Amino acid sequence: MKNNTQAFLAETHNVENQSGALENYNSFAHDRALTQATRGFGTAEKKSLTEFGQLCGSAEYLHLGHLANQHKPQFKSHDRFGHRTDAVEFHPAYHQLMQSAIEHQLHSSPWLNPSDQGHQYRAAKYYLQAQVEAGHGCPITMTFASHPTLNKQANIAEAWQPLIQSSRYDASNKPWYEKSGLTLGMAMTEKQGGSDVRANSTKAYPVGQPGAGELYELVGHKYFVSAPMSDGFLVLAYASGGLSCFLVPRWRPDGSKNPLQIQQLKNKMGNVSNASSEAELRGALGWLIGDEGRGVANILEMVSLTRFDCMIGSSAGQRAAVAQAIHHAERRQVFGAHLVDQPLMSQVLADLALESEASLALTLRMAQALDNASSEHEQQLLRIGTAVGKYWICKRTPGHAYEAMECMGGMGVMEDGPLARLYREAPINAIWEGSGNVQCLDLMRIISKSPQCLDAVWLEVGKTAKVQPLLQQYLTQTRQQFTQAGTDILRHGRYFMERLALCLQASSLLHQQSPNADAFCASRLQQDSQALYGAFARSIDSAAVVRHASPHP
Structure with missing residues (x-):
């Protein structure tokens, strides 16, 4: 009798009404x-x-x-x-x-x-x-x-690019010319300057003859060296001709250790798997890329592409978060129905899904512009679209990750689940490769120097706005506000970033013939649109939007 009682008391409950892990599915075919x-x-x-x-x-x-x-x-x-x-x-x-x-x-x-x-x-x-x-x-x-940066120096590109383009991963710590594949890092930021790279203090001295493609010795420090296990680093330093760009290898050409010395790894809240470091250059050898004084110009295309990848990464974070939230809601029952069918939850999930799809649409539209960069219109659109997309998509991701986490309740904050990592990761892309205000300054610089780029945006959005009255009205208002702002436009840079972002996201959804394009416009472009997820117009079929975003067939 005693043993039976003990057995009965040990059976406290059955594990049920749990969503289980989202895994063993096709993340392409089911997207x-x-x-x-x-x-x-x-x-x-x-x-x-x-x-x-x-x-x-x-x-x-x-x-x-x-x-x-x-x-x-x-x-x-x-x-x-x-x-x-x-x-x-x-x-x-x-x-x-x-x-x-x-x-x-x-x-x-x-x-x-x-x-x-x-x-x-x-x-x-x-x-x-x-x-x-x-x-x-x-x-x-x-x-x-x-x-693009290495291509500005033919002798360096000829030697390095075949190994950079190699499809073999070689993690060994040895000279680049002994390896089967290479990766590159970047070292621009210094303590005293941050985003203002012209405040850098690192100096470069020619070993022999100065000039493009020649060796220099670099002396100084870098406060943020990304991926310090890379085989080479694109570094900004001052030569006699001004701020210049150098390729600094991890090992010297003679096979000795190049004195680019790591001081410590950064203790980051997110992006934990990736090493980021502080380093000192104690006479580190590096090849000058292009002419002296052209450092910012020569590295600008690289920065533009890294910002584009921030758009991809943050869009991916949004998709991962909303897929997890919908997966949970489709399998969890509350108050007699599946969570996904509860009206309030359906609204929130649909809003998260609209955000995610719009981020992907704008990102792929900029990828299309990269593919067609020989077109003047596409090139102009890309210049503004990358700054706007990097600003908006990356900034929207932390709030998006939090809301998806809340959809899963207590399960969402557990470190052994995926949402906690997605949440810690979410702010990184918004800060790296130029924070929000830097993107605003870039936008204003582009508009000031190349106003035709803004015209390209108006033309792009105008084509799709013809079939979407809400977008047409929003576009007209935005153009008027740009005109009225005059010299005060810089102070309102974030406001105009948001307007341009929503115009371009709506246009990209329409361009790709998304079935959710009209729902996005109704939820984002009307006067009664709200900042919090799930507070959009009642006319939107939230259940249909959620079904479209479900990670399951």
Whole structure:
């Protein structure tokens, strides 16, 4: 009798009414917004994306993202014999993600296989990969974005680019010319300057003959060296001719350690899997890229591409968050019905889904502009669209992640689930590669120097606004407000950023013939639109929007 009682008391409850993990699904095939936006891709590209989506949605691959963040990279300044190594050690999961990303050419495909959809195809793949884990995307992005800058120096590009474009991941810490594949990092920021790189104090001195492609010694410090395990770094330093751009290898050409010395790794709240560091340059050798004094101009295209990848990464974060929230709500029952069918929750989920799809639409529209950059209109649109998209999508992501977390209640804040990591990751892209105010200043600089770029936006949005009255009205008001602002426009930079972002997102959804384009306009462009998610117009069919965004067939 005693044993029976003990057995009965041990059975306190059955585990039920739990959503379970979102895994072993196809993150491409089950993303209707993405498949709709890529419907014009060729058969080979669609097949590749479908296969990649199956990988990115697998339990094993998703677990790599968890492990890479659970085990922080460790800095080892010297080996056990006392030799300076400046090594960073990572969990094997990080290396597996890096290897996969490089084998799938996320760092190189538009340069290796130029096509009229190359950047769009790469953006779609990167979008899937970034939903698994964001931190390793930093060296992938910088390696990808380095190509236009390196191309400004032919002898360096000829020597380095074949290895940068290699589809082999080589994590060994040895001279670049002994490796089968390379990654690049960036070192611009200093303590005293931050985003104001012209306040930098690092100096560069020619070893022999000064000039483009020649070796210099760099002396100074960098407060934020991204991906310090990279094989080379694009660095800004002052030469006699002004602020200049250099490629600084991890090892000297003679095989000795280049004195770019890591001081410590940054202790970041997010992006944990990726190492970021402080470093000193104690006579580090580097090749001058282009002419002296052209540092900012020569690295600008790289910065533009890294900002574009911030758009992809934040859009991916939004998709990952809303997919998790809908998955939970479709399987969790409350008050006699599935959570997804409760009117208040349906409104919130639909609003999150609209935000996510609009972010993806604008990102892919800018990828299309990259693919057609020979067109004057596309080039002008890209200049403003990248600044606007980087500002808006990245800034909207932290609030989006929080709201998705709340949809899952207490389960959302658990560190062994995905939402806590997504939430910590969410602010990173908004701050890196130029914070919000820097993007506003860039927008105002573009409008001042190249007003035709703003005309390109009006033309772009005007084409789609013809079929959407709400967008037409919003566009007309926005144009009037730009005119009326006059010299006071800078003070209201964030306001105008938001107006342009909503115009471009709505236009991109219409351009891609999204079934949710009208719902987005109704929820964002009317006077009674609210800042909080779920407080949009009653006329929107929230259940249909949620079904469209569901990660399940």
